[in-house]
Amino acid sequence: MEKHTTGEPVDDREYRQIHEFLDDEVEALDSRDYDGWLAMLTPDIRYVAPPRGFYERGRERRIGLENPYLDETIGSLQIRINQQKEAVNTVAENPYTFVRRFVTSVRARRAPVAGEYRVVSNALVVRTRPTDQVPQLVSARREDVLRRVDGKLKLAARTVYFDHNVFHTGNLAFFV
Numbered sequence: 001m002e003k004h005t006t007g008e009p010v011d012d013r014e015y016r017q018i019h020e021f022l023d024d025e026v027e028a029l030d031s032r033d034y035d036g037w038l039a040m041l042t043p044d045i046r047y048v049a050p051p052r053g054f055y056e057r058g059r060e061r062r063i064g065l066e067n068p069y070l071d072e073t074i075g076s077l078q079i080r081i082n083q084q085k086e087a088v089n090t091v092a093e094n095p096y097t098f099v100r101r102f103v104t105s106v107r108a109r110r111a112p113v114a115g116e117y118r119v120v121s122n123a124l125v126v127r128t129r130p131t132d133q134v135p136q137l138v139s140a141r142r143e144d145v146l147r148r149v150d151g152k153l154k155l156a157a158r159t160v161y162f163d164h165n166v167f168h169t170g171n172l173a174f175f176v
Contacts, residue, residue, distance in 0.1 A: 006109065006118075007109035007110050007111060007112070007118060008109060008110040009108075009109060009110075010108045010109065010110060010117060014108070014110075014117070015106075015108055017153060018106070018108045018117060018119055018146060018153065019106055021040070021146060021153040022103050022106060022119070022121065023103075024040070025037065025040055025155070026101045026102075026103055028040065029099070029101060029174075029175055030099060030100055030101060032084075032096070034081040034084065034085060035081075037081075037175070038074075038077065038078065038081065040154055040155055041074060041077070041154060041155050041156075042074075042147055042149060042154045042155065042156040043074050044073075044074070044156065045072075045073065045074050045077065045155060045156060045157065045158075046071075046072070046073065046156075046157045046158075047070060047071075047072035047073075047077060047157075047158050047160075047175075048068055048070060048071050048072070048157075048158070048159050048160070049068055049069040049070040049071075049140075049159070049160040049161075049162060049176075050068045050069070050159070050161070051067070051068065051069060051165070052161055052162065052163075052165060069160075069162065070160070096130075097127050097128060097129045097130070097174070098127070098128040099125060099126070099127050099128075099174050100125070100126045101123060101124070101125050101126075101176070102123065102124040102125075102126075103121050103122070103123050103142075104121065104122050104123075104124075105120075105121060105122045106119065106120070106121045107119070107120045107121070108120075111145060113147075115147060115148040116145055116146065116147045116148075116156065117145070117146045117147075117153075118143070118144070118145060119142075119143075119144040119145075119146055120141065120142070120143055120144075121141075121142050121144070122139070122140070122141055122142070123139065123140050123141075123142050123160075123176050124137065124138070124139050125137070125138040125139075125140075125174060125176055127174060138162065138164065138167070138176070139162075139163040139164075140160045140161055140162045140163055140176050141160075141161040141163070142158060142159070142160055142161075142176060143158070143159045143161070144157065144158050144159075145157040145158075158176075160176045162176075
């Protein structure tokens, strides 16, 4: 895991804009406004979730050396969204699950590239399937690159480090 919180700190105005962007993103995803969410992404987006291993103390953690859980581009994200929007294309979200996202511990720094920010946050996803009595909880650390495009912030990259090595969710048909 790269140290993502290095760099020049953002000022209060920038931090507020970054936090509002993350809140708007959560609102779009929680309300299933997938077209609105896609509009918040850059065309060159990379959305990756590498596997994490849990090892004995003293052993090096290996992150990203196996196949990732997710390795998405704008094209593959569009396909996933189309599958979720059309109930005939998927059983994973038919009927829809209830999903609520919580984003906390937001830290932001200016990136080396002008107009970009490195943002680290923790996320908790609470997912309730209509057929399950117990909600599913998925927690993760997110490392984002936000980029200013035409005066607006957009998500240019997201790496999700899940705090799980085994998922009890049946699928990963949701975005963190």
